[in-house]
Amino acid sequence: MRKKRLLWQLYWPFFLITVLALMAVTLVAEKFLYGFSINQITQAMESSARMIEKPFLSILAGNETAVDELCKQFGKAGSVRITVILSSGKVIGDSEESPSQMDSHADRPEVVKALQGQIGTNTRYSKTLDISMRYVAVPILQDGAVTAVVRMAMSIESIHQATAMIRRQLLTGGAVVLCAAAILIGMVSRRISGPLEKIRQGAE
DSSP: HHHHHHHHHHHHHHHHHHHHHHHHHHHHHHHHHHHHHHHHHHHHHHHHHHHHHHHHHOOTTTOOHHHHHHHHHHHSOOOOOEEEEEETSSEEEEEOOOOGGEEEEOOOOOOOOHHSOOOOOEEEEHHHTEEEEEEEEEEEEEEEEEEEEEEEEEEEEHHHHHHHHHHHHHHHHHHHHHHHHHHHHHHHHHHHHHHHHHHHHHOO
C-alpha cells in the first residue's frame, strides 16, 4: 500500500510538470507565430505606403478629387484599403468609401502618431466590416512638415485562422505526447519508487 502511495507521489508531480511544459510551448509558439505574421504584414504595408507617397504629394495641393481617384485606383490593384488624411484629420481620399461621408480621423491612434512624423501602427476591431484590421499610417512630409498621412488597412482574419489552425495542431500533437509521457512517467516512477521503498523499509 505504501509502495503505491509513493508511486503516485512521484508520478503526479512529473505529470503536472509535463502538462505545464506542453501548455507553455503551445502558448509561446502561438504568440510567436502571431507576432511574426503581424510584423511581416506591417512591413509590407509600410513599404506600399512609401511607394505611393510621392504620387499623392504631387497632387495634394487643392486637388482633393484627384487624391480620392488615385486612392481608388491604387486600391483596385491590391487588397489593402488606402486612406489619405490631412493634418487637420480630414479625409480627402479613400479606396472604398466617399471621403465626404467619413468622420475626422484626427483621433485614430495610428494617425496621431503619423502626424507627429513617425510610423503609426494599430490593430483593432472594425465594427463596420466586422473583422479585425491592421492599420499602418505613414506621414507625407513637405519642407520638413507633415502635410498629410497615407494610411493602409488590411484584414488580419487570415492570421487569426492560421494561428487557430496551428493551435489545434499543437494541441493534437501535445495530447499524443502527453499520453506517451504519462506511460513513460509511470514506468520511471515505478522504477524509482521500488528502490526507495526498500531503502525506507531498511531504515525502519
